[in-house]
Amino acid sequence: MTDELINLTLHVWRQRGPNGPGSFETHHAKDITTHMSFLEMLDVVNEDLIEKGEEPIAFDYDCREGICGTCGMVVNGVAHGPQKLTTVCQLHMRQFEDGQEIWLEPWRAQGFPIVKDLVVDRSGFDRIIQAGGYISIRTGSASEANEMPIAKDVADRAMDAAACIGCGACVAACPNASASLFTAAKISHLSLMPQGQVERADRARKMVAQMDAEGFGACTNHGECEAVCPKGVSLEWIARMNRELVRAMVKSKTPA
Amino acid sequence: MELRSHEPTGPIEERWAKHKEASKLVAPANRRKHNIxxxxxxxxxxxxxxxxxxxxxxxxxxxxxxxxxxxxxxxxxxxxxxxxxxxxxxxxxxxxxxxxxxxxxxxxxxxxxxxxxxxxxxxxxxxxxxxxxxxxxxxxxxxxxxxxxxxxxxxxxxxxxxxxxxxxxxxxxxxxxxxxxxxxxxxxxxxxxxxxxxxxxxxxxxxxxxxxxxxxxxxxxxxxxxxxxxxxxxxxxxxxxxxxxxxxxxxxxxxxxxxxxxTQIHPTCIPQAGSYQSKLTLMSESLRNDGRVWVPRKKEDVTKQPRDIPEADRFYYLEERYPAFGNLVPRDVASRNALYVTNDGLGVGPAVNGERRGVYLDFADAIGRLGEQTIRERYGNLFEMYERITGDNPYETPMRIYPATHYTxxxxxxxxxxxxxxxxxxxxxxxxxxxxxxxxxxxxxxxxxxxxxxxxxxxxxxxxxxxxxxxxxxxxxxxxxxxxxxxxxxxxxxxxxxxxxxxxxxxxxxxxxxxxxxxxxxxxxxxxxxxxxxxxxxxxxxxxxxxxxxxxxxxxxxxxxxxxxxxxxxxxxxxxxxxxxxxxxxxxxxxxxxxxxxxxxxxxxxxxxxxxxxxxxxxxxxxxxxxxxxxxxxxxxxxxxxx
Amino acid sequence: MQRALTLYQTTIGKKVVMALSGGIIVGFVIGHFLGNLNLYLGPEALNGYAAKLHSMPALVWGTRILLLFAFGAHIGSAYQLWRRNVTARGSHYKRRKDQATDYAARTMYWTGPILLLYLIYHLLEFTILPTHPGDVYRNVVEAFQNPWISTFYIAGNLALGLHIFHGIFSAFQSIGANHPRYNSYRRDLAIAISAVVTLGNLSFPISVLTGIVTL
Missing domain, CATH: 3.50.50.60 (FAD/NAD(P)-binding domain)
Structure with a gap:
């Protein structure tokens, strides 16, 4: 565990509110130890700003262990920064070099309006889930859990899809700001499980309709989303979602 | 103020059922009139x-x-x-x-x-x-x-x-x-x-x-x-x-x-690395199944590379103090002992505000006994997480751990x-x-x-x-x-x-x-x-x-x-x-x-x-x-x- | 809140339409390329092949109508998706570093319109206003002997190669043809088809320019 001090120049996107104009502001992060996490480096910059009487940089964070999905910013053009399979809260400063310039931008998407600085509003994701990303089961009316065996590989694949943390990096990285990977992960998780079969067609139709209504773009199969996903959610699920939707449209008996 | 637990009485296995039966209900039509x-x-x-x-x-x-x-x-x-x-x-x-x-x-x-x-x-x-x-x-x-x-x-x-x-x-x-x-x-x-x-x-x-x-x-x-x-x-x-x-x-x-x-202290967390630290990260307790906890016996060894400290100079304090349970003693016991050995100046890792608060969790024996592949299968994701945070590779050098609060x-x-x-x-x-x-x-x-x-x-x-x-x-x-x-x-x-x-x-x-x-x-x-x-x-x-x-x-x-x-x-x-x-x-x-x-x-x-x-x-x-x-x-x- | 939509009203539906119409077009492109190989068998072979096709007006007009429909659907949905995708970003990144995408995928919105212009020129030159009606061989060789025209064809076919490479791979995703065990073959197939068609098509003007094929 070697300790090293580095100095960095940060160009941070500052924007007062959703409609306000934004611009880059330059800050210097001095004597940053390489053991700091990226967000701890920003904490240090912010405490300094507060002591100087300036307003700190607003950025989202919570668990700081890569699971809650709250944090996220574009670091030098890459969502969540340079380390693969890593949220920005788990990114550490040893990934950077002394004297490096770092550009920090919020997730940019029509479906994610900026709240302030690097904080965006991802409630569109919640509305996609509300449209149908669930299995309707009344509390207390479930049958005995082991009555329905589920093949191990099916459960494992469902878990792969369910690993999504809803951070929005996929939207941020997609050239079209598409929410396909997020939506596809939930549709796939639930359509793989036997419990999810009853509502399968309806769920795909409603979730896709909501995804479109939120103003996200369409998937054009660049694979950028998969490359930045901190949980390694696969592009495969998007193909599965597409198939689910076509299947749903063909099978559905409700008029359009 | 009076504390009334409203516990039902009678045989314990019947209490909840009995309590529910005695509870008041709200009719379906009336429920929407209630705001919660x-x-x-x-x-x-x-x-x-x-x-x-x-x-x-x-x-x-x-x-x-x-x-x-x-x-x-x-x-x-x-x-x-x-x-x-x-x-x-x-x-x-x-x-x-x-x-x-x-x-x-x-x-x-x-x-x-x-x-x-x-x-x-x-x-x-x-x-x-x-x-x-x-x-x-x-x-x-x-x-x-x-x-x-x-x-x-x-x-x-x-x-x-x-x-x-x-x-x-x-x-x-x-x-x-x-x-x-x-x-x-x-x-x-x-x-x-x-x-x-x-x-x-x-x-x-x-x-x-x-x-x-x-x-x-x-x-x-x-x-x-x-x-x-x-x-x-x-x-x-x-x-x-x-x-x-x-x-x-x-x-x-x-x-x-x-x-x-x-409050509950969890013994296997990644130690604090500096005064700027914003939170601590927990690693699964299962690590103690195969890892051995130790600190150097001599204060002058705490800054040495752990691999350079000979076996005789290592203090496997849990194994010595609790021979029956060894490294698997309950959370509170494991945590307290880490505190005591580091209080004695035997802690390892970087000094934060002048104190070294860390103990080794060593997998060398387990890797020797079971092979690296087995250890990788059991703990691979935890080792990766540890390396991401600390920059150290636990297959080569012992992990450092220290207790942290995680539940109240x-x-x-x-x-x-x-x-x-x-x-x-x-x-x-x-x-x-x-x-x-x-x-x-x-x-x-x-x-x-x-x-x-x-x-x-x-x-x-x-x-x-x-x-x-x-x-x-x-x-x-x-x-x-x-x-x-x-x-x-x-x-x-x-x-x-x-x-x-x-x-x-x-x-x-x-x-x-x-x-x-x-x-x-x-x-x-x-x-x-x-x-x-x-x-x-x-x-x-x-x-x-x-x-x-x-x-x-x-x-x-x-x-x-x-x-x-x-x-x-x-x-x-x-x-x-x-x-x-x-x-x-x-x-x-x-x-x-x-x-x-x-x-x-x-x-x-x-x-x-x-x-x-x-x-x-x-x-x-x-x-x-x-x-x-x-x-x-x-x-x-x-x-x-x-x- | 949105509820029920027709398939085409969804972005995914439009992608499915693009995939299916693209599939028809790629099918035609392959057939067209195979037919053009007659160039290497001499004037009789190529002109005979053309005459035989024209002796079957149902096939010719059937194909033309189908293609017209496919192009209309392909371009129409591409336009709608493009409009949507441009607005979906909102503000632009100052810095952006691509991680996974490739040149072919990034340039689809350029190669598409280039191919449309190329297609119009191609139809005008050989189908609508040929210099020597009925003598396909002469039309082709005379045209390709002009280096400007050859260069244009070479450029057009490079665009075609890029476009169908990403298009074929993308079509599998869009229609949901995907299986973890066979996924790696989808890209291989896209590379194979686009490489064969592109290299083959490029060989025609090059053969004429280098004098391998002459009048």
């Missing part, structure tokens, strides 16, 4: 909101996060216990009950614990039906593992993300109700005051974190599921945002706070119905003083949160509403409501306009955390606690004088949010120390150095077999103690020994 506020959207709050919404009540659910899916329940890794006995190893509801009462070191209420064990069966059914992708065996049935030294395999898991998957199950159920219109969701809203009118909890005052708008919300009752207070230590494994503000505001309005000194057993006092000492205020999950006594067993937190949310609150809330039927309408203009709004406005103004603003709130939070960690952490004594009780009020006063918040209160201001939470932690921290000083015994997570026998915790059942419920008197230094005696009809108190 739920604060918190984790396992308890999310599950309660979803279930109550589904029953037809009008629910408003609040969370400080930007989405209900981000509540800190999401970070639980290990699993969830249930007495299903799928492994045919002799598990039963009674055995889970027994283990939990014993594990809690005989400081919990038997009736509650039995109900928890009973409901554990339904939680798994419910979660599976929701599509939670639990681990499966090749035959397609649910897989289990043994956890935290339990003698049976009763832990259900979804990789290392059990909390996440269970929370997403609850979140999806909640989303369904939001879509159905029975639940109105308020994300990025923080509860800053409880509205009490006519002796009953009737609403809350919130601040919208995006706009700074302060709004009263009036209802027939309030349910708090706002988690624990580990962040009083500043460094803990909790999310940065976890706070005690909701429970503390309720406490100041008359809800008794029970057993605040019961104390919380608002509740009766069998989960109702606090303010009528109409219900508390679920980690926020209540709960079913874990003075020590929580592994994989029991998720179980309790979901039991409260899905299965207990929906009944007991109905019972309350069935009793009160209709309450007189409460207008926003009523002085009780206006006073609560005024209190919030005043507090925001006071925080924003400290007389001599100098430092960000973290500056003070770190100092408070250091005091609490050192004086009221893993090992406590009267002298240190008294010092803390002198220090905390000084720091608090300094905080209110010197806290500096830039920006305005009219939009997103994260500094202001944190400052309000720190202010409450100061008061809670003081109560923790008072409670720890009062409890002149050692039990579970509360270890008083004066009360031990040959290094083992010494419980005092004659004098301390009670729940300490503290009432707010207006002076944080002088809370009023109320005792709820604990009786054990089924599990007779015995002494824990791990020698």
């Amino acid at each position: 506020i739920v604060v918190g959207s984790g396992l308890a709050g999310g599950a309660a909101s979803a279930s109550l919404g589904e029953m037809g009540y009008n629910v408003k659910c609040f969370c400080y996060q930007d989405s209900p899916r981000r509540a800190h329940s999401i970070a639980a890794q290990g699993g969830i216990n249930a007495a299903k006995n799928y492994q045919n190893d002799g598990d039963s509801v009674y055995r889970l009950f027994y283990d939990t009462v014993k594990g809690g070191d005989f400081r919990s209420r038997e009736s509650n614990v039995y109900r928890l064990a009973e409901l554990s069966l339904h939680i798994i059914d419910q979660a599976v039906a929701q599509g939670v992708p639990f681990a499966r065996e090749y035959g397609g049935l649910l897989a289990n593992r043994s956890f935290g030294g339990a003698q049976v395999s009763r832990t259900f898991y979804a990789r290392g993300q059990t909390g996440q998957q269970l929370l997403l199950g609850a979140y999806q159920a909640l989303s369904r109700q939001i879509d159905a219109g029975t639940v109105e969701m308020f994300a990025r809203h923080e509860m800053l005051e409880l509205i009490v009118h006519d002796g009953r909890a009737r609403g809350i005052v919130t601040r919208c974190l995006n706009t700074g708008k302060v709004t009263p919300h009036i209802a027939d009752m309030v349910v708090l599921c706002t988690g624990g207070y580990s962040n009083v230590f500043y460094l803990s494994t909790n999310a940065k945002g976890c706070n005690c503000t909701a429970t503390w505001r309720a406490h100041r309005k008359g809800a008794a706070f029970a057993n605040p000194c019961y 057993m104390g919380g608002l006092w509740v009766d069998y119905n989960l109702e606090a000492t303010i009528p109409g205020l219900f508390v679920g999950g980690e926020a209540n003083f709960s079913d874990h006594g003075s020590n929580r067993l592994g994989a029991s937190a998720l179980m309790q949160g979901l039991a409260d949310g899905y299965f207990v609150l929906p009944f007991t809330v109905g019972n309350y509403l069935g009793h009160i039927r209709t309450l007189p309408p409460l207008s926003e203009d009523h002085p009780d409501v206006q006073a609560a709004i005024q209190a919030v406005d005043d507090r925001v103004r006071k925080l924003m306009n400290a007389p001599d603003p100098k430092h960000a709130p973290e500056h003070f939070h770190r100092q408070l955390g250091k005091v609490i960690w050192e004086k009221c952490g893993m090992s406590r004594n009267a002298e240190a606690l008294e010092e803390a009780l002198e220090k905390i009020p000084e720091l608090r006063e300094q905080f209110w004088r010197e806290v500096k918040i830039t920006g305005s209160g009219k939009d997103l201001n994260q500094t202001l949010e944190r400052a309000g939470r720190v202010a409450d932690f100061f008061e809670l921290g003081e109560l923790m120390c008072i409670d720890a000083l009062n409890r002149k015994e050692s039990c579970g997570g509360h270890f008083r150095e004066e009360y031990q026998e040959k290094g083992e915790a010494l419980r005092d059942d004659t004098n301390f077999s009670y729940v300490a419920a503290w009432e707010w008197t207006g002076n944080p230094a002088e809370p009023r103690l109320h005792k709820e005696p604990l009786t054990f009809e089924y599990v007779k108190p015995t002494k824990r020994s791990y020698k």
